[in-house]
């Protein structure tokens with residue numbers, strides 16, 4: 001494991017002028033906020049920087065990369081590669097496959113306990129709520145005076161990875177960082193509205209239709225919604241719109257296990273399980289060969305829909321305390 005001193009020396013190294021920053025596929029606020037914050041700081045040090053992502057950068061995050069332009073340099077010029085918020089080379093995505101080869105990533109800055117240590121050097125702080133929080137503290141250590149736009153990037157990284165300061169990974173440390181970033185003039189009302197409140201009309205329509213198939217069991221402690229084959233075909237909803245539904249069942253009062261069942265192909269369903277502290281989501285999913293985190297996990301079950309519902313409900317009931 002590296003120290004902040006060593007990362008600072010790595011970034012300041014006068015023999016290196018060019019940096020590539022890698023972000024993970026299906027990008028979120030943390031990987032993009034971290035990537036563009038680090039990009040801005042490196043540029044302020046006179047470095048040339050390219051931020052790369054396999055899927056491009058989604059419009060909904062455009063406020064993070066406003067004004068960004070990719071620097072260019074000759075192929076023969078040396079450069080260093082930094083991965084942010086990428087626990088595993090598998091998460092780099094198809095278009096960044098080149099960087100999955102051993103020895104291509106020089107430094108990885110991350111907060112996932114599951115980090116595969118694929119980079120030449122790694123800094124992982126598994127207690128940090130977000131990679132953006134690690135960077136905030138690193139910049140503080142380096143005595144870098146961050147500007148408002150960099151603060152926007154870091155605030156967004158922390159806010160999104162903590163579910164707007166609601167998840168269990170929300171710590172006093174995260175709030176202290178957020179407070180310091182607010183003092184830089186970050187428009188947190190706008191950011192949190194964009195990240196948490198606004199939904200596309202199509203997403204709301206899909207949600208409505210999925211809620212029409214709401215089932216409850218175990219006295220209302222288990223709530224299930226279904227994204228059926230018909231709904232998938234008629235709605236035209238994209239991956240992000242559908243995966244966003246996973247949080248919905250747990251919002252129903254009295255629910256401790258929220259389950260979203262999604263059609264994949266013939267008699268094959270993908271399940272997403274979210275829980276309160278009354279059940280372990282990963283234990284529920286492990287019964288079917290899946291897994292994940294204690295409050296959010298997933299699995300696949302091959303069976304007719306009614307049978308899928310019965311099986312997952314039985315597992316949920318077994319693991320409810």
Ligand SMILES: [Mn+2]
Pocket residue numbers: 030031085111129130131161
């Ligand atoms: Mn993260």
